[in-house]
Every structure is written in structure tokens, then in C-alpha cells.
Amino acid sequence: MNFDFSEDQKLLQKTVRDYLEEHSPLAVCRDVLESDKPYAPDLWKGAAELGWLGAVIPEEHGGAGFGHLELCLIAEEVGRALAPIPFSSSVYLASEAVLRAGSETQQQALLPKLASGERIGTLALAEKPGIVSEASVQARFENGALTGTKVPVPDGMAAGLAVVAARTPEGVSLVLADLSADGVKREPVDSFDGARPQATLSFENAPAELLGGAGQGWALAEALLDRAAVLMAFEQLGAAERAFEITKEFTLGRYAFGRPVASFQAIKHRLADIWVAIELARSNAYYGAWALSGDEPELPVAAAGARISATDALELAAVEMVQLHGGVGFTWEYDCHLFYRRAKALGLALGSAREWRDKLVRRLDAQSK
Amino acid sequence: MDFNDTPEEAAFRNEARTWLEANGELRDPDENAMGVLSERYGENYIEQAKAWQKKKADARWACITWPEEYGGRGGNAMQSVIWGQEEARIKTPAPIFSIGLGMAGPTVLAHGTEQQKTQWIPKLVSGEEIWCQLFSEPAAGSDLAGLRTTAVRDGDDWVVNGQKIWTTFAHIADWGVLVLRTDPNVPKHAGLSYFVIDMHAPGIEVRPIVQINRATGFNEVFFNDLRVPDANRLDAVGNGWAVAITTLMNERASIGGGGGQGNLFADLMQLSHELEIDGRPAIEDSAVRQQIADFYVRRKGVEYTGLRSLTALSRGGMPGPEASMAKLVGAKLLQDMGSFGMDIQAQAGAIGVEAALQQGSWQEALLAAPGLRIAGGTDEILRNIIAERVLRLPPETRLDKDVAFRDVPSGPAS
Numbered sequence A: 001m002n003f004d005f006s007e008d009q010k011l012l013q014k015t016v017r018d019y020l021e022e023h024s025p026l027a028v029c030r031d032v033l034e035s036d037k038p039y040a041p042d043l044w045k046g047a048a049e050l051g052w053l054g055a056v057i058p059e060e061h062g063g064a065g066f067g068h069l070e071l072c073l074i075a076e077e078v079g080r081a082l083a084p085i086p087f088s089s090s091v092y093l094a095s096e097a098v099l100r101a102g103s104e105t106q107q108q109a110l111l112p113k114l115a116s117g118e119r120i121g122t123l124a125l126a127e128k129p130g131i132v133s134e135a136s137v138q139a140r141f142e143n144g145a146l147t148g149t150k151v152p153v154p155d156g157m158a159a160g161l162a163v164v165a166a167r168t169p170e171g172v173s174l175v176l177a178d179l180s181a182d183g184v185k186r187e188p189v190d191s192f193d194g195a196r197p198q199a200t201l202s203f204e205n206a207p208a209e210l211l212g213g214a215g216q217g218w219a220l221a222e223a224l225l226d227r228a229a230v231l232m233a234f235e236q237l238g239a240a241e242r243a244f245e246i247t248k249e250f251t252l253g254r255y256a257f258g259r260p261v262a263s264f265q266a267i268k269h270r271l272a273d274i275w276v277a278i279e280l281a282r283s284n285a286y287y288g289a290w291a292l293s294g295d296e297p298e299l300p301v302a303a304a305g306a307r308i309s310a311t312d313a314l315e316l317a318a319v320e321m322v323q324l325h326g327g328v329g330f331t332w333e334y335d336c337h338l339f340y341r342r343a344k345a346l347g348l349a350l351g352s353a354r355e356w357r358d359k360l361v362r363r364l365d366a367q368s369k
Numbered sequence B: 001m002d003f004n005d006t007p008e009e010a011a012f013r014n015e016a017r018t019w020l021e022a023n024g025e026l027r028d029p030d031e032n033a034m035g036v037l038s039e040r041y042g043e044n045y046i047e048q049a050k051a052w053q054k055k056k057a058d059a060r061w062a063c064i065t066w067p068e069e070y071g072g073r074g075g076n077a078m079q080s081v082i083w084g085q086e087e088a089r090i091k092t093p094a095p096i097f098s099i100g101l102g103m104a105g106p107t108v109l110a111h112g113t114e115q116q117k118t119q120w121i122p123k124l125v126s127g128e129e130i131w132c133q134l135f136s137e138p139a140a141g142s143d144l145a146g147l148r149t150t151a152v153r154d155g156d157d158w159v160v161n162g163q164k165i166w167t168t169f170a171h172i173a174d175w176g177v178l179v180l181r182t183d184p185n186v187p188k189h190a191g192l193s194y195f196v197i198d199m200h201a202p203g204i205e206v207r208p209i210v211q212i213n214r215a216t217g218f219n220e221v222f223f224n225d226l227r228v229p230d231a232n233r234l235d236a237v238g239n240g241w242a243v244a245i246t247t248l249m250n251e252r253a254s255i256g257g258g259g260g261q262g263n264l265f266a267d268l269m270q271l272s273h274e275l276e277i278d279g280r281p282a283i284e285d286s287a288v289r290q291q292i293a294d295f296y297v298r299r300k301g302v303e304y305t306g307l308r309s310l311t312a313l314s315r316g317g318m319p320g321p322e323a324s325m326a327k328l329v330g331a332k333l334l335q336d337m338g339s340f341g342m343d344i345q346a347q348a349g350a351i352g353v354e355a356a357l358q359q360g361s362w363q364e365a366l367l368a369a370p371g372l373r374i375a376g377g378t379d380e381i382l383r384n385i386i387a388e389r390v391l392r393l394p395p396e397t398r399l400d401k402d403v404a405f406r407d408v409p410s411g412p413a414s
Helices: A005-022 A026-034 A041-049 A070-078 A085-101 A104-116 A217-253 A265-293 A298-331 A337-350 A353-368 B005-022 B033-038 B045-058 B076-087 B098-111 B115-126 B238-256 B261-274 B288-314 B322-345 B346-350 B356-376 B379-390
Strands: A120-122 A141-142 A145-154 A161-168 A172-177 A184-189 A198-211 B131-134 B150-154 B156-164 B175-181 B192-198 B204-208 B219-229
Touching: A005 A041, A005 A070, A026 A337, A041 B156, A070 A085, A070 A217, A070 A265, A085 A104, A085 A120, A085 A161, A085 A172, A085 A198, A085 A217, A120 A145, A161 A198, A172 A217, A172 B150, A198 B261, A217 A265, A217 A298, A217 A337, A265 B288, A265 B322, A265 B379, A298 A337, A298 B288, A353 B261, A353 B288, B005 B076, B076 B288, B098 B115, B098 B131, B098 B175, B098 B219, B098 B238, B150 B175, B150 B238, B156 B175, B175 B238, B192 B219, B192 B238, B261 B288, B261 B322, B261 B356, B288 B322, B322 B346, B322 B356, B322 B379, B346 B356
Parallel strands: A120 A161, A141 A161, B131 B175
Antiparallel strands: A141 A145, A145 A198, A161 A172, A172 A198, A184 A198, B150 B156, B156 B219, B175 B192, B204 B219
């Protein structure tokens, strides 16, 4: 048993952190939030050059050939920087989909471009408010043509390629759609976290092709969501830790009643509670990382556990970040709201913690039978 | 990163399991968690516990990480964890050696002289002698360093007067570890010394305390001119606080790490199958699943955090303040699970321990948990420890810091 990352992996993590500290200060996140840009293109280029986008893509397809453990640590740093790039959509979801379900031809055509960042991918599941399920998929795919509307689609304006859940005669399937093709319309949607913008994708007899078996789409989507849940948990963990560090520094520097506010138990105890939530999340995430990297049978339970724990930790850290900053925490000028927005946005991506709690216990229950 | 056993670990696990299955009796997998929580032990529990400890010691399974020269196995922290996992599958008697093995022993090993270690450790390992820990006093709980029981030097002895409280197993213990005030003229932390006492010596009176769950795990202990040889002092005069910290760190690690929640979780899954909500098993109710999931991630978070900190422990370090987290989360979790286990029984949850479902596990958990949230450092003290030692936030403003202990203000209740 060994419950930590290796020295080499930690070294990689440090290079990622160093790069992001230099190239992705919070001003870069704010810039995307305050503009109409769908993402920060220079940062995306850098991420591609450093091999992060193709971290788990095999070298013969242009990837860096790392493993998922390395990708977990990259995700943690991307989360820590609130990096405004379509990393989760393209790497955890679209690339994973092609890696796991793509034909040899699809892999050869797409993986090198996904690894180089030339192609940005996303996963389009939701069509309306409410829980996304196999039954909620109304988009149709027949005779190579896709029709339907997906909203909200994360990074839908940045992406050139979408993995779309659609109904086929065999059941729900996943299809690959080129978003520059005829019959595809897309529009930005006002987004709760504008640094992680959402879009509406409308397909009207748009060309698309099957990804994986016909009728296998929902099982595939569930498996993709499990894998992405572990990676997203690391992203959330990184963001939570950064929020916590900024909050801690602020309360140490802020004086009231003649002493730092961080010396009052009312504040210290809350900081202790955030630290505890982050430690619990980190431990659950490590277990998820192990299950993901070895494709262990524990993955469905481990992924749900990692996801729930990370969502709890980041939401607590972000809510307390605003509260413990006092009035300035509620201003546009301070960065607290970047974390507050990101916490909720990441907590809802891949389905809310409420859905994951439900899934977790269903899975535990199935296991015990 | 690998949650599986290495070949060496698998071999060790196999050896441990083989011995345990040959020498112990497998626990009934459906057995619920109540036995662990109730602190009510059957007749002959002392003899049974001593026999099991001796059996383990004879086969060198008693103290996995302790040095071989004192009867331990000389193994590493990972082996100790594996042993714990395997022993949990076996029916084990009352944990009467938990204080000795979990707190007093590690403290003697860390601070004792060679002579002291040789005198005390082997008989603790072999289950011949039971230990207790006497720290808290009526006027010194969270503020432990404000303790008032005094030891005055008299020749080769110290003469002890005062009172301790919340002492687990004092009524059956052979030895006790305690902190005493040896100098009231210096600031409070500096005037403390740490001793080992013979619990059978004249001048000690033990009275049981009846708890809210009607168990009597704790005692009050009174000292009336108890004479303690100076040879029983651990570490230097005036250095008692540092020694006490060693004990407390080990205490938190042992409270947070154990605690029967594993079985309780399985019980909860079973209960939510058996009970119905609107004619369907309770587990099919989303609100029930939400709550169970929350318990699960907290429990697993603590468990995996323990495994993560093994890396540090494997290098021979002592448990750090991180152990405070395990106790902080674990004790509240037990209380929350107890309350929820009663809630889903609805009105029948109001039935008491003796008559309730699953042998009253939930009622028992709810009544036992407050003790865990207080003993060995209250939740509030643990948050202070995390804030000050882990996060390095400024310490509390203290009115008693640079003042001689005799001049520290004390309220009417002291």
C-alpha cells in the first residue's frame, strides 16, 4: 500500500504550478469573465505545448503518454489557478470519449488534434433544466444526421467538436459532431461563471457519426462521467485549497479590536473546519485517483465519493471565503467571487452533488447484494 | 499510489490471518456495532482479555511496532494497520489494554529510561498489567495545564494530594500515568511533572461515574498523601507538559482511528433495507440516500486520511496534530449516525436501548457519542489545535501565561 503520489509525479505537479503562477494569475480568469472571450487562447497554447492536453493520449497519437495519476495532478493545478481554458471539457470528457469508444480511424483523426489543442472538444448531454438521464435525451440521430438542441453545453463556444447524446433506433447513443458543419448553430448563454462559459448548440440535420456502439451511449456516458468525476474532484480540490490560502492570509492581515481577526476562535474554528473538509476531500480524491488509474472495479464508488467530498469542500471554502473577507468579499473588485462562481459551476458540471450522493448509495447497495 | 498490498504486505496479512483464524473465533458478519459502544462487558471480561493478550504476546503479535526487546514484534506502521484490519474480523474481548497500549506505553517508550521501559513495557505487552491515564481534574479539562493536584518532594518520594476525574479503567488498573503540579511558583506549563503510579498503593480511592448512557467507563480518583517514588518520574521535573502531549497525541490517534463506525455503517445499510417509507424500502428514498452518502464520504475521508499519514508514521514519527482531525470528524459522525438511525425508525426510534431494533445500536450511539466529542480533547480544543499547530494561526490571547500558577485567577467553581 502506498497512499501518495511519487516524487516524479510531484515534480511534474510543481512545473505545472510554476507555469500557471506565471501565465495564469487570477487576472487572466477575470479577463475572460469580463469579456466575451470563450477562453484564454495563449494559455491553451501553453497547456498544449507542455503536454497537458494529451497527458493520457498515447504517444503514437501525439500525446504525452503520462497516466491518469499525472493528469489528476495537472487538474489540481488547473483548478488552483481557476485557469479559464476548456480543459475539463476537452481533456476529461471529449478526449476520454474518443480514447475509450473511438474507432481506430476516429482515434487517428482526432486524438493528435485534441492533444495539440488544435481541436477543442466538449460533451453535450443536457437539453433542459433538471437531472440529465437516459430518458431526458430527446435529440435524434438517424442516417448520419443529428437534430436537437443541447443547453447548457460547457465550453460550447470554444469547442470545434462535440460528443453528443442522441436517440437512435437502438436507444441512446453518443455521436461525434463537427461544430463548424452546416446545420449547426451555436449561441453563448449568459453563464453563472463567465470564466467557464456555457452555450446553446442547435443541430438541424447536422452531419455526425457514431462514437461507440449504437444504443450503448448512456452506459458510455455514465462511465465517462465517473472518470471525469475523479479528475474534476482534483480540479475542485485545487480551487478549494487556493480559496482557503487566500482567506487565511486575509484574516491574518486584517486587524480588528487590536488583533488579527485570525486570532479569534470564531474565525479560527471556521478555518479549521475548511481545512478538515479539504483534507477529507483530498483523501477521497486520492482513492479515486488510484481507482481511475488502474481501472479498478472500485471506480464507480470511488469516483462518486471523490466527487461529493470535493464539491462539499470547495463550496464550503468559497462560501466562507466571501464571508470571512467581510464587505470587500462582496465586491466585484476582490477575487472572492471568482471562487464563489467557480465553486458552484464545478459543483454542477457532471451533475450536482445531490445526484452523485444518490448514485453513490445505489452503487454501494448494489455492491452489498 | 497503490491501495493494494505489496507482495510483502500480502504475505504479512496472510500470516496474520492464518494465526488469527487458528487462535480466535471469526466475528459474525451480521453482528451489530452495539458491543463496541455500550462499554458493558460480560462476566470474566478481565480474564478473557488477559488471556487473549497473552496468547498474542506469546506469538509476538501483541504490539506490532514496539521493539522486540520489550516483547513487541519490531514491525512497521503498515504492518500494524494490516494487523488491526485482520484482528477486526475476530471476536475480541473488552479493550482493557487500550489505554496502556494506545497511550501510556508509547509515552513510556518515548520518554522512559531503560530501567523504566524494562520494568513496565513487557508486562503491558503480555497482558499481565492494566494501565490507566489520570490527566483531567474537576477544574482542569480543556485547560489541562491548569491542573491542581500537587506532588511535593519528600526524600526519595513525592507526596501526592488532589483529585483526578474521567479516568477510564481506574477501577481495574495496576498502573496509571499522570501529570502533577510540582511547582506552583512558575507559570503553569513549567510547573508540571509526569509520573507513573501504582494504582494499588495506599492513598488512592477510586469512585465510578455513571454516564448518560448508564455505563460506568469513567472514574473519579482521589489522592490522600499518596507516596510515589522519584524513580517513577518520566523525563525531567518541570517537563511534564511535553510528556503529556505525547500521550494526548496518541490518545487522539487511537480514539479517531477506531470506534466501531465500520460496523455501524453496515448496520445502517441493513436498517434502511428493512424499514419502509411509503411501502418501499427506506433506501429507495432519496433523502435517505443523501444522508447515507454524506456519512460514507466523511467516514472514508477519515479512513483514507489515516492511510495517507502512514507514510509519515512509517518513518518513525509520532502521530501529528492531523490525528485531531480523525477524532473531530469521527465523534460527530457517530452522533449524527445515531440520530439518523433513530429518525428513520420514526416513532419507534423513541424506544430505548433495551427494546429497540438492532439491539439499540442507534440509541446507544447517540448516547455514547457526546462522550467521544469531549474525551481526549473537546471538538473546540481540537479546532484550536488544528488552527494553531497545523495552520499556524495566532494563539489565543492568554491571561495566565507569564504568571506564577498560584497567582492565576480561578472562578468560584474551582
